[in-house]
Amino acid sequence: MTASVRVNTHAYATTHVATNMLRSMKQIIRESGLSISGIQSQWAVLEAGVAAWLNSRHLTGLVLEVYDPGKASGADLVGRFDFTIDYGYYSDGDGDLWLDPDTITYAVRKNGSYPARCEYRFIADTAAGHPTVDGWSTTTFRSTAGFTRHTVGTAIGGGSLGAGLSYYTRSS
Amino acid sequence: MSVVSRRVASVPVRTSVGTWKVIVALLTAADHEARTSLEAITNTAAMLISEEYTRDAPIVVVPAAGPRIRVYTVHGMAAVDGDGDEAPLATWPLAEPGWRLSLPCGIDDIDDIRAALQRYPFIDVRDTTEGITVDAVAPAPRTAGSVSINYDEMERP
Numbered sequence: 037m038t039a040s041v042r043v044n045t046h047a048y049a050t051t052h053v054a055t056n057m058l059r060s061m062k063q064i065i066r067e068s069g070l071s072i073s074g075i076q077s078q079w080a081v082l083e084a085g086v087a088a089w090l091n092s093r094h095l096t097g098l099v100l101e102v103y104d105p106g107k108a109s110g111a112d113l114v115g116r117f118d119f120t121i122d123y124g125y126y127s128d129g130d131g132d133l134w135l136d137p138d139t140i141t142y143a144v145r146k147n148g149s150y151p152a153r154c155e156y157r158f159i160a161d162t163a164a165g166h167p168t169v170d171g172w173s174t175t176t177f178r179s180t181a182g183f184t185r186h187t188v189g190t191a192i193g194g195g196s197l198g199a200g201l202s203y204y205t206r207s208s
Numbered sequence: 209m210s211v212v213s214r215r216v217a218s219v220p221v222r223t224s225v226g227t228w229k230v231i232v233a234l235l236t237a238a239d240h241e242a243r244t245s246l247e248a249i250t251n252t253a254a255m256l257i258s259e260e261y262t263r264d265a266p267i268v269v270v271p272a273a274g275p276r277i278r279v280y281t282v283h284g285m286a287a288v289d290g291d292g293d294e295a296p297l298a299t300w301p302l303a304e305p306g307w308r309l310s311l312p313c314g315i316d317d318i319d320d321i322r323a324a325l326q327r328y329p330f331i332d333v334r335d336t337t338e339g340i341t342v343d344a345v346a347p348a349p350r351t352a353g354s355v356s357i358n359y360d361e362m363e364r365p
Contacts, residue, residue, distance in 0.1 A: 051223055066316065077251055079225070084225065
């Protein structure tokens with residue numbers, strides 16, 4: 037099922053993509069067997085950052101890192117979901133505002149669920165010069181060595197923006 | 209019992225947090241204690257708005273006195289087209305202690321949301337398919353004013 041409306045305003049597109057990326061991350065967390073309390077408790081900060089950096093065109097991706105706190109640091113990554121932003125998804129700058137939750141569900145089913153003890157964090161991948169947003173700090177990604185990236189396609193679209201979804205599974 | 213409703217534009221006109229801020233400003237004055245209480249649940253309320261639970265099932269405010277308030281959110285093209293009604297209310301419904309607020313929630317999220325809000329006794333979280341009940345008939349308004357009654361809203365389940 038895909039819900040869509042058609043508008044031609046960059047501000048509307050960025051708001052639509054920002055909020056629905058978080059909504060989709062929540063869907064991934066729930067359908068992966070994890071608690072939504074983590075995303076719920078950070079919702080305002082997450083939305084503020086993602087919306088600001090989409091609007092300024094500094095956001096290149098939003099990443100959900102899932103890790104096992106019982107494993108050693110550096111070897112604790114158990115999975116990852118990435119939304120990758122394409123600012124030229126619609127070349128004419130127009131297009132529907134749409135969300136495809138079935139693509140999210142497909143990716144989660146292919147990935148499988150995580151043990152309930154796993155925890156997660158969000159990382160906004162941003163270009164240099166991005167504006168500062170309260171509540172966010174600088175970090176680095178966990179290594180994805182030994183993981184394979186799977187791309188499932190664009191899950192959210194709006195204006196000229198597209199948000200493509202991919203996930204990582206351990207391959208070795 | 210009288211009912212007043214408002215429809216607040218949400219995504220893509222506003223973020224989910226922006227939508228909740230408008231709702232809070234509709235229900236409370238800046239110096240009201242209730243505003244602090246509602247701001248404290250911003251994360252949870254905004255997440256529910258993002259799920260569009262509040263599109264068809266309203267946020268229901270039961271004041272200590274006066275008409276019950278139903279606040280819906282408007283999403284997508286309806287929001288862009290200005291299909292809302294954000295007119296100020298005739299009175300501040302949360303000005304007096306004793307008010308309650310009911311948030312609609314999908315069944316998949318309801319246990320987590322109730323757990324997150326259990327420390328806020330003035331908030332109820334209900335399944336989107338359920339109505340709400342009140343323990344007693346609310347007393348008549350204590351202040352005179354122009355109260356608009358939407359009789360279509362009174363017919364809703």
